[in-house]
Amino acid sequence: MMTDLLSKLQTPTKLQTPIVATLAEKQQESPGIYTLHLALETNSSFDFAFGQFNMLYLFGLGEVPISIMGWQHDLLLHTIRAVGRVTQPLVALDIGAQLGLRGPFGQGWPLRQLEGLDLVFITAGLGCAPVVAAIHYAVENRSKYGRIVILQGVKHHNDLLWQPQYERWRDLGDCQVLLAASEEKKRKYHWRLGMVTELLALAQFDSSHCAVLMCGPEIMMLAALKQLAKHQVSDKSVYLSLERNFQCGHGSCGHCQLGPYFVCKDGPVFHYPQIKSWFGLAGV
Numbered sequence: 001m002m003t004d005l006l007s008k009l010q011t012p013t014k015l016q017t018p019i020v021a022t023l024a025e026k027q028q029e030s031p032g033i034y035t036l037h038l039a040l041e042t043n044s045s046f047d048f049a050f051g052q053f054n055m056l057y058l059f060g061l062g063e064v065p066i067s068i069m070g071w072q073h074d075l076l077l078h079t080i081r082a083v084g085r086v087t088q089p090l091v092a093l094d095i096g097a098q099l100g101l102r103g104p105f106g107q108g109w110p111l112r113q114l115e116g117l118d119l120v121f122i123t124a125g126l127g128c129a130p131v132v133a134a135i136h137y138a139v140e141n142r143s144k145y146g147r148i149v150i151l152q153g154v155k156h157h158n159d160l161l162w163q164p165q166y167e168r169w170r171d172l173g174d175c176q177v178l179l180a181a182s183e184e185k186k187r188k189y190h191w192r193l194g195m196v197t198e199l200l201a202l203a204q205f206d207s208s209h210c211a212v213l214m215c216g217p218e219i220m221m222l223a224a225l226k227q228l229a230k231h232q233v234s235d236k237s238v239y240l241s242l243e244r245n246f247q248c249g250h251g252s253c254g255h256c257q258l259g260p261y262f263v264c265k266d267g268p269v270f271h272y273p274q275i276k277s278w279f280g281l282a283g284v
């Protein structure tokens with residue numbers, strides 16, 4: 001009995017054991033931001049939902065949660081901003097270097113359930129990977145959704161990653177792209193000065209038949225929620241992707257608790273009514 005228990009404790013589960021990934025390609029998106037294209041040792045395709053994340057492990061240094069941007073030509077895509085101890089050496093890896101990968105973890109956007117609705121994407125800052133991945137999916141499955149509205153805020157025009165892609169989205173049928181720069185003094189063509197939440201006044205969508213998908217700083221999402229209520233968008237139409245300090249990534253360590261939820265396991269994408277009582281409160 002005791003031996004059984006010990007063997008359970010000592011055998012790392014699939015969730016805890018990283019698989020080996022090899023850096024096959026690396027693309028610089030802007031200063032300090034890179035997309036890594038990873039080949040997995042398994043060789044089989046990698047099943048995931050947009051909005052889920054992987055834990056990327058740099059041997060001897062540590063692990064970080066990173067959203068899944070896509071799966072292209074048998075390679076897994078992660079866009080990483082170098083901010084600290086693990087992400088800086090991660091983006092500095094040379095082609096052919098190996099790292100550990102656990103995942104996919106968490107709940108992604110319920111994109112299938114949202115078919116037929118207008119989709120409104122709201123994101124700010126550089127932490128836009130989960131929303132951008134969902135936009136890619138909606139664009140590739142254009143006929144399944146109503147109008148697409150993309151609201152993106154950054155501090156400076158040049159902070160916007162993947163600018164050509166936003167231009168392409170603007171040219172899609174029935175797609176509105178609104179961009180805001182909060183710390184610019186001079187207005188540029190197609191841009192507005194101010195916060196992303198101010199763009200909601202210009203957005204055209206059916207508030208009674210829409211889904212709003214948001215990620216970014218929580219202060220921005222709280223402001224957007226107030227604006228959405230003014231536009232008669234019901235809480236039930238809103239989904240948020242949250243970030244916390246993750247350790248295990250699968251609901252075992254408690255580091256990412258939000259009220260009764262673990263953000264890593266029950267999120268990072270939440271239906272807003274599910275977390276409304278806790279979202280924005282300090283210390284929960």
Ligand SMILES: Cc1cc2nc3c(=O)[nH]c(=O)nc-3n(C[C@H](O)[C@H](O)[C@H](O)COP(=O)(O)OP(=O)(O)OC[C@H]3O[C@@H](n4cnc5c(N)ncnc54)[C@H](O)[C@@H]3O)c2cc1C
Binds near residue numbers: 082130
């Ligand atoms: C679900 C989820 C998905 C994420 N997806 C991406 C992604 O696609 N691309 C990406 O570049 N980053 C993503 N992040 C953020 C990324 O995990 C952190 O930037 C990373 O953990 C920082 O680790 P570090 O060791 O490099 O930095 P550290 O040395 O630990 O910290 C450096 C600085 O970054 C701040 N920081 C650390 N962790 C976070 C965090 N989670 N959020 C905000 N600030 C943080 C610290 O306060 C410190 O100021 C995601 C985080 C979560 C929770």
Ligand code: FES
Binds near residue numbers: 245249250251262265
């Ligand atoms: S990171 Fe361990 S419970 Fe969420």
